Amino acid sequence: MKSVAVIGASLAGLSAARALRAQGFDGELTIVGGEVRRPYDRPPLSKEFLAGAIGEDALALEADDDDLNARWLLGVQATGLDATAGAVQLDSGTTVAADGIVVATGARARSWPASEGLAGVHVLRTVDDAIALRDELRSGARLVVIGAGFIGGEVASTAAKLGLDVTVVEAALAPLAGPLGVQLGATVARLHTEHGTRLLCGAPVAGLIGSDRVTGVDLADGRRLAADVVVVGIGAIPNIEWLRDSPLELANGVVCDEGGATSIPNVVAVGDCAAWHEPSVGWPHRVEHWTGALERPAVAVATLLAGGRHNGRPVKPPYFWSDQYNRRIQFAGIADPGDEITFEVGGPRDTSFLAVYRRGGEPVAVLGVDQPKLFTRWRRQLTVVPVPA
Amino acid sequence: MLEICPLAALPRGEARRVEADPPIAVFHTDDGEVFAIDDTCTHQDASLADGWLEGCEIECPLHASRFNLRTGEVDEPPAKLPVRTHEVVIVDGVINVVLDDAPPNLPPGVATRAAGEAAQ
Numbered sequence: 001m002k003s004v005a006v007i008g009a010s011l012a013g014l015s016a017a018r019a020l021r022a023q024g025f026d027g028e029l030t031i032v033g034g035e036v037r038r039p040y041d042r043p044p045l046s047k048e049f050l051a052g053a054i055g056e057d058a059l060a061l062e063a064d065d066d067d068l069n070a071r072w073l074l075g076v077q078a079t080g081l082d083a084t085a086g087a088v089q090l091d092s093g094t095t096v097a098a099d100g101i102v103v104a105t106g107a108r109a110r111s112w113p114a115s116e117g118l119a120g121v122h123v124l125r126t127v128d129d130a131i132a133l134r135d136e137l138r139s140g141a142r143l144v145v146i147g148a149g150f151i152g153g154e155v156a157s158t159a160a161k162l163g164l165d166v167t168v169v170e171a172a173l174a175p176l177a178g179p180l181g182v183q184l185g186a187t188v189a190r191l192h193t194e195h196g197t198r199l200l201c202g203a204p205v206a207g208l209i210g211s212d213r214v215t216g217v218d219l220a221d222g223r224r225l226a227a228d229v230v231v232v233g234i235g236a237i238p239n240i241e242w243l244r245d246s247p248l249e250l251a252n253g254v255v256c257d258e259g260g261a262t263s264i265p266n267v268v269a270v271g272d273c274a275a276w277h278e279p280s281v282g283w284p285h286r287v288e289h290w291t292g293a294l295e296r297p298a299v300a301v302a303t304l305l306a307g308g309r310h311n312g313r314p315v316k317p318p319y320f321w322s323d324q325y326n327r328r329i330q331f332a333g334i335a336d337p338g339d340e341i342t343f344e345v346g347g348p349r350d351t352s353f354l355a356v357y358r359r360g361g362e363p364v365a366v367l368g369v370d371q372p373k374l375f376t377r378w379r380r381q382l383t384v385v386p387v388p389a
Numbered sequence: 390m391l392e393i394c395p396l397a398a399l400p401r402g403e404a405r406r407v408e409a410d411p412p413i414a415v416f417h418t419d420d421g422e423v424f425a426i427d428d429t430c431t432h433q434d435a436s437l438a439d440g441w442l443e444g445c446e447i448e449c450p451l452h453a454s455r456f457n458l459r460t461g462e463v464d465e466p467p468a469k470l471p472v473r474t475h476e477v478v479i480v481d482g483v484i485n486v487v488l489d490d491a492p493p494n495l496p497p498g499v500a501t502r503a504a505g506e507a508a509q
Contacts, residue, residue: 018466041467044433048498058497063469291453294467321451328451372450373439380441 001099001266001305002027005088006070007078008104009033011041011290012271014061016102016297017068023301029070030096032088034105034239036075037127038062043290045130046154047323051162052134056127078105081246083264100266100304102297103243103254107236107272107288112146112208120214121230124151136229139163144217144227146205148175150322152233153188156197157324167198167225169217174201179320181335184355184367187348188329195325236288238273251275253286259310260300266308268300276315280334280364282387289320317365317382328372332379333357333365344378345371354378359385393484396423404447406438407486410502411493413475414438415484416458418445424458425475425486431494432468470494 004020006013009031017031033039040059048054073090080089081101088096109123122133133155137143143159145152148170156168172178174185175192192199200219208230209216217225238253249255249263253275260268260276271293278285296315303310319332339357346353354374357365362383368375391409399405399417406428407413414428414437422445428436435451442448446464448455454468461471473494476487493501 015466044497054497060469061467063463063466294453330451372435376439376441376448376450 001025003030003098004028004100004102004304005030005032005096005098006102006104007032007088008102008106008271008273009035009039009072009074010104010106010271010293011039011061012106012293012297013102013104014039015294016104016270016301017070018066019298019301020102020305021068022298023305025301025305028098029068030098031068031070031072032076032078032090032096033072033074034077035126038072038074040127042125045127046124046151047158049127049130050124050134050137050155050158059127078242081243081248081267083246083248083267086266101268102300102304103248103262103267103269103273104271104293104297105239105242105273107238109151109232110235110237112205112230112232112234115208115214115232117212118208118210118214119212120210120228121208121232123232124155125236133229133231137162137164140165141228142226143167143229143231144169144225145231145233146217147233147235148172148188148192148199148201149178149233149235150176150320152231153192153324154322155231155233156192157195160195160197160325164229166196167200167227168192169200169203169205169219169225171204172201175199176322179331179335180367181337181339181341181357183341184348187353187369188324190349191325191327236272238275238286240273251284253284255284256300257310258315259303259312260296261303261308261310264308266304268304268308270297270300274300278334279314279386280384285334287318289318291316291319314384317379317384319379327351328368328370330368330372330375330379331365332375333363333382335365339364345374390478391486391488393425393486395483396479397482399423399484402442404438404440404442406436409488411495411499412436413486413488414447415477415486416442416447418442418458420444422458423477423479423484425477426456426458426461427473427475427493427495429493429495429499430454430468431463431470431472431496433496434499437472 039061109125175188177185204220254269275284275286352370366378412428455465461474
Protein backbone atom coordinates (compact mmCIF):
# COMPACT_ATOMS: atom_id res chain seq x y z
CA MET A 1 0.00 0.00 0.00
CA LYS A 2 1.67 3.19 -1.21
CA SER A 3 -0.90 5.83 -0.32
CA VAL A 4 -3.71 6.19 2.21
CA ALA A 5 -6.36 8.87 2.50
CA VAL A 6 -8.01 9.45 5.85
CA ILE A 7 -11.35 11.14 5.31
CA GLY A 8 -12.16 12.98 8.52
CA ALA A 9 -9.84 15.01 10.73
CA SER A 10 -11.32 14.74 14.18
CA LEU A 11 -10.25 12.29 16.88
CA ALA A 12 -10.93 9.13 14.82
CA GLY A 13 -9.17 10.47 11.73
CA LEU A 14 -6.16 11.74 13.67
CA SER A 15 -5.93 8.45 15.59
CA ALA A 16 -6.04 6.53 12.31
CA ALA A 17 -3.25 8.68 10.87
CA ARG A 18 -1.15 8.16 13.98
CA ALA A 19 -1.82 4.42 13.89
CA LEU A 20 -0.77 4.23 10.23
CA ARG A 21 2.61 5.75 11.04
CA ALA A 22 2.97 3.74 14.26
CA GLN A 23 2.28 0.53 12.34
CA GLY A 24 4.99 1.26 9.83
CA PHE A 25 3.10 2.77 6.92
CA ASP A 26 5.62 5.11 5.31
CA GLY A 27 3.74 5.98 2.13
CA GLU A 28 1.82 9.07 1.13
CA LEU A 29 -0.73 10.10 3.76
CA THR A 30 -3.53 12.56 3.07
CA ILE A 31 -5.96 13.77 5.73
CA VAL A 32 -9.18 15.44 4.62
CA GLY A 33 -11.22 17.42 7.16
CA GLY A 34 -14.60 19.07 6.73
CA GLU A 35 -13.88 21.70 9.36
CA VAL A 36 -11.26 24.40 8.83
CA ARG A 37 -9.72 23.80 12.27
CA ARG A 38 -6.93 21.40 13.13
CA PRO A 39 -8.15 18.33 15.06
CA TYR A 40 -9.69 19.31 18.38
CA ASP A 41 -11.23 17.59 21.35
CA ARG A 42 -15.01 17.78 21.62
CA PRO A 43 -15.83 16.56 25.17
CA PRO A 44 -14.83 19.88 26.84
CA LEU A 45 -17.24 21.75 24.54
CA SER A 46 -20.15 20.92 26.86
CA LYS A 47 -18.11 21.35 30.03
CA GLU A 48 -14.95 23.42 30.69
CA PHE A 49 -15.00 25.22 27.34
CA LEU A 50 -18.70 26.04 27.60
CA ALA A 51 -18.13 27.33 31.12
CA GLY A 52 -15.34 29.58 29.85
CA ALA A 53 -12.76 27.86 32.07
CA ILE A 54 -10.54 26.87 29.15
CA GLY A 55 -9.92 28.38 25.75
CA GLU A 56 -9.63 27.03 22.24
CA ASP A 57 -5.88 26.37 22.55
CA ALA A 58 -6.56 23.76 25.24
CA LEU A 59 -8.72 21.75 22.82
CA ALA A 60 -5.92 20.93 20.37
CA LEU A 61 -5.45 17.18 19.95
CA GLU A 62 -2.04 17.35 18.32
CA ALA A 63 1.14 17.58 20.34
CA ASP A 64 3.95 19.90 19.30
CA ASP A 65 6.08 16.93 18.31
CA ASP A 66 3.36 15.12 16.34
CA ASP A 67 4.99 14.59 13.00
CA LEU A 68 2.69 12.59 10.78
CA ASN A 69 4.30 13.74 7.55
CA ALA A 70 0.83 14.09 6.10
CA ARG A 71 -0.85 16.33 3.56
CA TRP A 72 -3.76 18.09 5.27
CA LEU A 73 -6.77 19.26 3.28
CA LEU A 74 -8.99 21.12 5.74
CA GLY A 75 -12.32 22.83 5.15
CA VAL A 76 -13.24 20.48 2.32
CA GLN A 77 -15.96 17.84 2.31
CA ALA A 78 -15.76 14.48 0.61
CA THR A 79 -18.62 14.08 -1.84
CA GLY A 80 -18.04 10.67 -3.35
CA LEU A 81 -15.98 7.48 -3.18
CA ASP A 82 -14.82 5.45 -6.16
CA ALA A 83 -13.32 2.51 -4.31
CA THR A 84 -12.18 0.52 -7.32
CA ALA A 85 -10.27 3.48 -8.72
CA GLY A 86 -9.13 4.40 -5.21
CA ALA A 87 -10.40 7.94 -5.46
CA VAL A 88 -12.28 10.30 -3.18
CA GLN A 89 -14.07 13.26 -4.76
CA LEU A 90 -14.05 16.52 -2.82
CA ASP A 91 -16.41 19.50 -2.89
CA SER A 92 -13.46 21.64 -3.92
CA GLY A 93 -13.72 19.90 -7.29
CA THR A 94 -10.50 17.94 -6.87
CA THR A 95 -9.95 14.25 -6.26
CA VAL A 96 -7.65 12.45 -3.82
CA ALA A 97 -6.24 9.20 -5.15
CA ALA A 98 -5.21 6.55 -2.62
CA ASP A 99 -4.68 2.78 -2.42
CA GLY A 100 -6.28 2.63 1.01
CA ILE A 101 -9.06 4.71 2.48
CA VAL A 102 -10.05 5.28 6.10
CA VAL A 103 -13.59 6.62 6.42
CA ALA A 104 -13.79 8.80 9.54
CA THR A 105 -16.36 11.44 8.63
CA GLY A 106 -18.07 11.34 12.03
CA ALA A 107 -21.56 12.50 12.76
CA ARG A 108 -23.45 15.75 13.03
CA ALA A 109 -25.88 16.91 15.67
CA ARG A 110 -29.52 16.14 14.96
CA SER A 111 -31.36 19.44 14.88
CA TRP A 112 -34.99 20.15 15.74
CA PRO A 113 -37.11 20.00 12.56
CA ALA A 114 -37.61 23.40 10.93
CA SER A 115 -35.78 25.26 13.71
CA GLU A 116 -33.29 26.90 11.32
CA GLY A 117 -33.63 30.64 11.53
CA LEU A 118 -35.12 30.54 15.02
CA ALA A 119 -32.61 32.44 17.18
CA GLY A 120 -31.81 31.01 20.60
CA VAL A 121 -32.02 27.37 19.48
CA HIS A 122 -28.71 25.53 19.62
CA VAL A 123 -27.12 22.18 18.96
CA LEU A 124 -23.64 21.37 20.25
CA ARG A 125 -21.10 19.55 18.16
CA THR A 126 -18.42 21.97 16.99
CA VAL A 127 -16.32 24.74 18.52
CA ASP A 128 -18.48 27.27 16.68
CA ASP A 129 -21.63 25.71 18.18
CA ALA A 130 -20.08 25.97 21.64
CA ILE A 131 -19.04 29.61 21.17
CA ALA A 132 -22.52 30.55 19.95
CA LEU A 133 -24.16 28.79 22.90
CA ARG A 134 -21.67 30.15 25.43
CA ASP A 135 -22.53 33.69 24.36
CA GLU A 136 -26.17 33.07 25.34
CA LEU A 137 -25.66 31.34 28.68
CA ARG A 138 -26.23 34.37 30.89
CA SER A 139 -27.02 34.05 34.56
CA GLY A 140 -30.75 34.17 35.19
CA ALA A 141 -31.74 33.18 31.65
CA ARG A 142 -34.25 30.35 31.24
CA LEU A 143 -32.68 27.38 29.47
CA VAL A 144 -34.66 24.39 28.24
CA VAL A 145 -32.58 21.38 27.24
CA ILE A 146 -34.27 18.85 24.99
CA GLY A 147 -32.80 15.42 25.67
CA ALA A 148 -31.12 14.18 28.87
CA GLY A 149 -28.32 12.27 27.15
CA PHE A 150 -24.62 13.15 27.38
CA ILE A 151 -24.84 16.55 25.71
CA GLY A 152 -28.07 17.51 27.43
CA GLY A 153 -26.92 16.40 30.88
CA GLU A 154 -23.57 18.13 30.63
CA VAL A 155 -24.96 21.36 29.19
CA ALA A 156 -27.58 21.43 31.95
CA SER A 157 -24.88 20.89 34.57
CA THR A 158 -22.65 23.63 33.13
CA ALA A 159 -25.54 26.07 32.74
CA ALA A 160 -26.80 25.44 36.28
CA LYS A 161 -23.33 26.26 37.56
CA LEU A 162 -23.40 29.49 35.51
CA GLY A 163 -26.61 30.49 37.27
CA LEU A 164 -29.21 29.78 34.61
CA ASP A 165 -32.67 28.51 35.35
CA VAL A 166 -32.50 25.06 33.75
CA THR A 167 -35.18 22.59 32.72
CA VAL A 168 -34.33 19.30 31.00
CA VAL A 169 -37.03 17.46 29.07
CA GLU A 170 -36.55 13.84 28.11
CA ALA A 171 -38.88 11.58 26.16
CA ALA A 172 -37.58 8.41 27.85
CA LEU A 173 -38.31 7.47 31.45
CA ALA A 174 -34.84 8.40 32.76
CA PRO A 175 -31.69 10.24 31.66
CA LEU A 176 -29.21 8.06 29.75
CA ALA A 177 -31.81 5.27 29.80
CA GLY A 178 -30.38 3.90 26.55
CA PRO A 179 -26.88 3.05 27.77
CA LEU A 180 -27.57 2.72 31.53
CA GLY A 181 -31.09 1.32 31.62
CA VAL A 182 -34.00 2.98 33.40
CA GLN A 183 -33.07 1.75 36.89
CA LEU A 184 -29.61 3.33 36.96
CA GLY A 185 -30.62 6.21 34.72
CA ALA A 186 -32.71 7.24 37.72
CA THR A 187 -29.52 7.80 39.75
CA VAL A 188 -28.48 10.40 37.14
CA ALA A 189 -31.96 11.94 37.39
CA ARG A 190 -31.30 12.65 41.05
CA LEU A 191 -28.07 14.44 40.18
CA HIS A 192 -30.09 16.95 38.17
CA THR A 193 -32.84 17.53 40.71
CA GLU A 194 -30.44 17.74 43.67
CA HIS A 195 -28.67 20.60 41.91
CA GLY A 196 -31.74 22.65 41.19
CA THR A 197 -32.30 21.54 37.59
CA ARG A 198 -35.91 20.64 36.76
CA LEU A 199 -36.09 17.28 35.00
CA LEU A 200 -39.19 16.16 33.14
CA CYS A 201 -38.95 12.54 31.97
CA GLY A 202 -41.46 10.72 29.80
CA ALA A 203 -42.09 14.14 28.31
CA PRO A 204 -41.80 14.24 24.51
CA VAL A 205 -41.58 17.68 22.94
CA ALA A 206 -44.33 18.73 20.53
CA GLY A 207 -42.65 21.85 19.16
CA LEU A 208 -40.77 25.08 19.63
CA ILE A 209 -42.52 28.43 19.99
CA GLY A 210 -41.34 31.76 18.63
CA SER A 211 -41.20 33.60 15.35
CA ASP A 212 -37.70 35.13 15.08
CA ARG A 213 -36.48 34.03 18.46
CA VAL A 214 -37.49 31.04 20.55
CA THR A 215 -39.77 31.88 23.48
CA GLY A 216 -40.77 28.46 24.70
CA VAL A 217 -41.12 24.72 24.25
CA ASP A 218 -44.43 22.89 23.95
CA LEU A 219 -44.64 19.40 25.40
CA ALA A 220 -46.82 16.67 23.94
CA ASP A 221 -48.87 16.58 27.15
CA GLY A 222 -49.93 20.19 26.67
CA ARG A 223 -47.50 21.88 29.05
CA ARG A 224 -45.66 24.94 27.81
CA LEU A 225 -42.18 25.84 29.11
CA ALA A 226 -40.97 29.42 28.72
CA ALA A 227 -37.42 29.60 27.36
CA ASP A 228 -34.83 32.22 26.48
CA VAL A 229 -32.45 29.60 25.15
CA VAL A 230 -33.05 26.04 23.93
CA VAL A 231 -30.41 23.35 23.49
CA VAL A 232 -31.35 20.38 21.33
CA GLY A 233 -29.44 17.27 22.42
CA ILE A 234 -31.29 14.51 20.64
CA GLY A 235 -28.45 12.52 19.15
CA ALA A 236 -26.29 12.55 16.08
CA ILE A 237 -26.63 11.50 12.46
CA PRO A 238 -23.68 9.69 10.82
CA ASN A 239 -22.08 11.59 7.95
CA ILE A 240 -22.39 8.84 5.35
CA GLU A 241 -24.52 10.43 2.65
CA TRP A 242 -21.40 11.01 0.53
CA LEU A 243 -20.96 7.23 0.32
CA ARG A 244 -24.46 6.56 -1.00
CA ASP A 245 -23.34 5.85 -4.55
CA SER A 246 -20.35 3.76 -3.46
CA PRO A 247 -20.48 -0.02 -3.08
CA LEU A 248 -20.04 0.29 0.71
CA GLU A 249 -22.80 -1.31 2.75
CA LEU A 250 -24.57 1.39 4.74
CA ALA A 251 -27.08 1.09 7.55
CA ASN A 252 -27.08 3.36 10.59
CA GLY A 253 -23.42 3.97 9.74
CA VAL A 254 -20.85 2.27 7.51
CA VAL A 255 -21.32 -1.45 8.15
CA CYS A 256 -18.06 -3.07 9.35
CA ASP A 257 -16.90 -6.33 10.83
CA GLU A 258 -15.34 -6.56 14.30
CA GLY A 259 -12.09 -5.08 12.97
CA GLY A 260 -13.38 -2.12 10.99
CA ALA A 261 -13.32 -3.87 7.59
CA THR A 262 -16.06 -2.72 5.23
CA SER A 263 -17.50 -4.61 2.29
CA ILE A 264 -14.48 -3.37 0.26
CA PRO A 265 -10.98 -4.67 1.16
CA ASN A 266 -9.13 -1.35 0.79
CA VAL A 267 -11.63 0.67 2.82
CA VAL A 268 -12.05 0.68 6.61
CA ALA A 269 -14.33 2.88 8.72
CA VAL A 270 -13.84 4.25 12.22
CA GLY A 271 -15.42 6.61 14.73
CA ASP A 272 -18.95 7.94 14.90
CA CYS A 273 -19.78 7.14 11.27
CA ALA A 274 -18.92 3.44 11.59
CA ALA A 275 -21.15 0.59 12.77
CA TRP A 276 -18.86 -2.28 13.74
CA HIS A 277 -20.23 -5.75 14.25
CA GLU A 278 -20.84 -6.12 17.97
CA PRO A 279 -20.84 -9.74 19.16
CA SER A 280 -22.88 -9.04 22.29
CA VAL A 281 -25.58 -7.32 20.27
CA GLY A 282 -25.42 -9.55 17.20
CA TRP A 283 -25.50 -6.80 14.60
CA PRO A 284 -23.55 -3.71 13.51
CA HIS A 285 -23.63 -1.23 16.34
CA ARG A 286 -22.61 2.39 16.02
CA VAL A 287 -20.60 3.45 19.06
CA GLU A 288 -20.37 7.22 19.33
CA HIS A 289 -18.04 7.32 22.29
CA TRP A 290 -14.84 9.31 22.32
CA THR A 291 -12.84 6.29 23.48
CA GLY A 292 -13.91 4.27 20.45
CA ALA A 293 -12.67 7.07 18.20
CA LEU A 294 -9.37 7.03 20.10
CA GLU A 295 -8.72 3.29 20.30
CA ARG A 296 -10.47 1.52 17.44
CA PRO A 297 -8.60 3.22 14.59
CA ALA A 298 -5.47 1.23 15.50
CA VAL A 299 -7.48 -1.96 14.99
CA ALA A 300 -8.96 -0.72 11.71
CA VAL A 301 -5.57 0.38 10.40
CA ALA A 302 -4.13 -3.08 11.15
CA THR A 303 -7.07 -4.51 9.19
CA LEU A 304 -6.43 -2.13 6.29
CA LEU A 305 -2.69 -2.87 6.15
CA ALA A 306 -3.45 -6.60 6.22
CA GLY A 307 -5.54 -6.24 3.06
CA GLY A 308 -8.94 -5.99 4.73
CA ARG A 309 -8.56 -8.89 7.14
CA HIS A 310 -9.12 -8.40 10.85
CA ASN A 311 -6.57 -10.18 13.04
CA GLY A 312 -9.37 -11.45 15.25
CA ARG A 313 -8.33 -9.70 18.43
CA PRO A 314 -11.47 -8.50 20.18
CA VAL A 315 -11.79 -4.77 20.76
CA LYS A 316 -12.27 -3.37 24.25
CA PRO A 317 -15.86 -2.95 25.44
CA PRO A 318 -17.29 0.51 24.74
CA TYR A 319 -16.45 3.04 27.45
CA PHE A 320 -17.68 6.53 28.19
CA TRP A 321 -17.48 9.07 30.94
CA SER A 322 -19.58 12.09 31.68
CA ASP A 323 -18.92 14.88 34.16
CA GLN A 324 -22.11 16.32 35.58
CA TYR A 325 -22.55 18.47 38.69
CA ASN A 326 -18.97 17.74 39.85
CA ARG A 327 -19.63 14.02 39.71
CA ARG A 328 -17.70 11.71 37.42
CA ILE A 329 -19.89 9.10 35.76
CA GLN A 330 -18.06 6.22 34.05
CA PHE A 331 -19.66 3.37 32.15
CA ALA A 332 -18.22 0.45 30.18
CA GLY A 333 -19.77 -2.43 28.30
CA ILE A 334 -23.17 -2.82 26.69
CA ALA A 335 -26.10 -3.24 29.07
CA ASP A 336 -29.31 -5.04 28.25
CA PRO A 337 -32.65 -4.50 30.03
CA GLY A 338 -32.54 -8.13 31.20
CA ASP A 339 -29.18 -7.82 32.98
CA GLU A 340 -28.96 -8.41 36.70
CA ILE A 341 -27.64 -5.31 38.50
CA THR A 342 -25.74 -5.47 41.79
CA PHE A 343 -24.14 -2.66 43.76
CA GLU A 344 -20.55 -3.51 44.66
CA VAL A 345 -20.02 -0.23 46.52
CA GLY A 346 -22.72 2.09 47.82
CA GLY A 347 -26.30 2.03 46.65
CA PRO A 348 -28.61 3.87 44.26
CA ARG A 349 -29.21 6.67 46.77
CA ASP A 350 -25.53 7.29 47.48
CA THR A 351 -23.57 10.06 45.82
CA SER A 352 -20.80 7.60 44.95
CA PHE A 353 -21.38 3.98 43.95
CA LEU A 354 -20.29 1.18 41.67
CA ALA A 355 -22.85 -1.08 39.97
CA VAL A 356 -22.17 -4.17 37.88
CA TYR A 357 -24.46 -5.58 35.19
CA ARG A 358 -24.36 -9.38 34.83
CA ARG A 359 -25.71 -11.65 32.11
CA GLY A 360 -25.70 -15.39 32.80
CA GLY A 361 -23.53 -14.62 35.84
CA GLU A 362 -20.85 -12.86 33.76
CA PRO A 363 -20.07 -9.16 34.27
CA VAL A 364 -20.94 -7.41 30.99
CA ALA A 365 -21.12 -3.75 32.01
CA VAL A 366 -20.14 -1.52 34.89
CA LEU A 367 -21.27 1.92 36.05
CA GLY A 368 -19.28 4.00 38.51
CA VAL A 369 -20.03 7.38 39.99
CA ASP A 370 -16.92 8.90 41.57
CA GLN A 371 -15.28 5.46 41.78
CA PRO A 372 -12.44 5.73 39.22
CA LYS A 373 -10.09 3.21 40.79
CA LEU A 374 -12.60 0.44 41.32
CA PHE A 375 -14.25 1.23 38.00
CA THR A 376 -10.96 0.64 36.15
CA ARG A 377 -10.57 -2.77 37.81
CA TRP A 378 -14.08 -3.85 36.89
CA ARG A 379 -13.78 -2.47 33.39
CA ARG A 380 -10.87 -4.82 32.80
CA GLN A 381 -12.88 -7.83 33.97
CA LEU A 382 -15.83 -7.36 31.65
CA THR A 383 -16.77 -10.28 29.46
CA VAL A 384 -18.39 -10.15 26.06
CA VAL A 385 -21.28 -12.62 26.01
CA PRO A 386 -22.06 -13.17 22.32
CA VAL A 387 -25.69 -13.51 21.36
CA PRO A 388 -26.49 -17.00 20.04
CA ALA A 389 -26.06 -17.04 16.26
CA MET B 390 12.30 15.75 51.17
CA LEU B 391 8.79 14.50 51.80
CA GLU B 392 8.30 11.40 53.93
CA ILE B 393 5.59 9.21 52.44
CA CYS B 394 5.22 5.92 54.30
CA PRO B 395 7.15 2.75 55.15
CA LEU B 396 7.86 0.71 52.02
CA ALA B 397 6.10 -2.21 53.71
CA ALA B 398 2.90 -0.15 53.88
CA LEU B 399 2.70 0.16 50.08
CA PRO B 400 2.39 -3.34 48.59
CA ARG B 401 3.64 -4.10 45.09
CA GLY B 402 1.09 -3.14 42.43
CA GLU B 403 -0.33 -0.40 44.64
CA ALA B 404 -0.32 3.38 44.47
CA ARG B 405 -0.81 6.17 46.98
CA ARG B 406 -1.90 9.75 46.40
CA VAL B 407 -0.04 12.26 48.57
CA GLU B 408 -1.54 15.68 49.28
CA ALA B 409 1.22 18.01 48.19
CA ASP B 410 0.80 21.09 45.98
CA PRO B 411 0.15 19.80 43.39
CA PRO B 412 -0.66 16.28 44.69
CA ILE B 413 1.80 13.53 43.86
CA ALA B 414 1.33 9.79 43.29
CA VAL B 415 3.73 7.14 44.53
CA PHE B 416 3.75 3.72 42.86
CA HIS B 417 5.28 0.41 43.93
CA THR B 418 5.56 -1.69 40.78
CA ASP B 419 5.24 -5.46 40.53
CA ASP B 420 9.00 -5.52 39.93
CA GLY B 421 9.59 -3.83 43.27
CA GLU B 422 10.58 -0.38 42.03
CA VAL B 423 9.14 2.77 43.59
CA PHE B 424 8.32 5.85 41.51
CA ALA B 425 6.80 9.24 42.24
CA ILE B 426 5.10 11.53 39.72
CA ASP B 427 2.58 14.35 39.82
CA ASP B 428 -0.79 12.74 40.50
CA THR B 429 -2.84 14.83 38.08
CA CYS B 430 -2.98 13.65 34.47
CA THR B 431 -1.57 16.30 32.12
CA HIS B 432 -4.56 15.89 29.78
CA GLN B 433 -7.56 16.43 32.05
CA ASP B 434 -8.23 16.44 35.78
CA ALA B 435 -7.91 12.82 36.92
CA SER B 436 -5.86 11.14 39.64
CA LEU B 437 -3.18 8.86 38.19
CA ALA B 438 -2.99 7.01 41.53
CA ASP B 439 -6.46 5.70 40.59
CA GLY B 440 -5.11 4.42 37.27
CA TRP B 441 -4.01 1.03 36.02
CA LEU B 442 -0.43 0.15 36.89
CA GLU B 443 1.28 -2.18 34.45
CA GLY B 444 5.02 -2.69 34.51
CA CYS B 445 6.61 0.73 34.54
CA GLU B 446 3.56 2.45 33.04
CA ILE B 447 0.47 4.06 34.50
CA GLU B 448 -2.74 4.33 32.50
CA CYS B 449 -5.01 7.26 33.35
CA PRO B 450 -8.37 6.01 34.70
CA LEU B 451 -10.31 8.56 32.68
CA HIS B 452 -9.00 8.61 29.11
CA ALA B 453 -6.32 5.91 29.07
CA SER B 454 -3.32 8.13 28.44
CA ARG B 455 -0.19 6.17 29.37
CA PHE B 456 2.84 7.61 31.10
CA ASN B 457 6.24 6.09 31.68
CA LEU B 458 6.81 6.24 35.43
CA ARG B 459 10.59 6.43 35.06
CA THR B 460 10.69 9.34 32.62
CA GLY B 461 7.19 10.81 32.80
CA GLU B 462 6.97 10.65 28.99
CA VAL B 463 3.65 10.05 27.25
CA ASP B 464 3.52 6.51 25.84
CA GLU B 465 -0.08 6.74 24.63
CA PRO B 466 -2.21 9.85 23.87
CA PRO B 467 -4.49 11.76 24.39
CA ALA B 468 -2.03 13.40 26.81
CA LYS B 469 0.40 15.66 24.98
CA LEU B 470 2.75 16.71 27.77
CA PRO B 471 4.89 14.53 30.05
CA VAL B 472 4.02 14.23 33.70
CA ARG B 473 6.62 15.60 36.12
CA THR B 474 8.64 12.94 37.93
CA HIS B 475 10.14 13.13 41.42
CA GLU B 476 13.16 11.36 42.85
CA VAL B 477 12.41 8.56 45.30
CA VAL B 478 14.79 7.77 48.16
CA ILE B 479 14.22 4.86 50.52
CA VAL B 480 15.68 5.75 53.92
CA ASP B 481 15.68 2.98 56.54
CA GLY B 482 12.76 1.27 54.83
CA VAL B 483 10.75 4.50 54.53
CA ILE B 484 9.76 5.99 51.15
CA ASN B 485 10.85 9.60 50.76
CA VAL B 486 10.28 11.84 47.77
CA VAL B 487 12.48 14.73 46.66
CA LEU B 488 10.04 17.10 44.98
CA ASP B 489 11.24 18.31 41.61
CA ASP B 490 11.39 22.07 41.27
CA ALA B 491 10.55 22.16 37.55
CA PRO B 492 7.11 23.61 36.78
CA PRO B 493 4.38 20.91 36.69
CA ASN B 494 2.40 20.16 33.53
CA LEU B 495 -1.08 20.49 34.93
CA PRO B 496 -4.11 20.10 32.62
CA PRO B 497 -6.05 23.13 31.33
CA GLY B 498 -8.25 24.61 34.02
CA VAL B 499 -6.23 23.10 36.90
CA ALA B 500 -3.74 25.17 38.87
CA THR B 501 -1.59 24.58 41.94
CA ARG B 502 -3.08 25.92 45.16
CA ALA B 503 -0.19 28.39 45.37
CA ALA B 504 -0.87 29.69 41.85
CA GLY B 505 -4.61 29.77 42.56
CA GLU B 506 -4.09 31.88 45.68
CA ALA B 507 -1.66 34.18 43.89
CA ALA B 508 -4.30 34.77 41.22
CA GLN B 509 -6.98 35.77 43.75
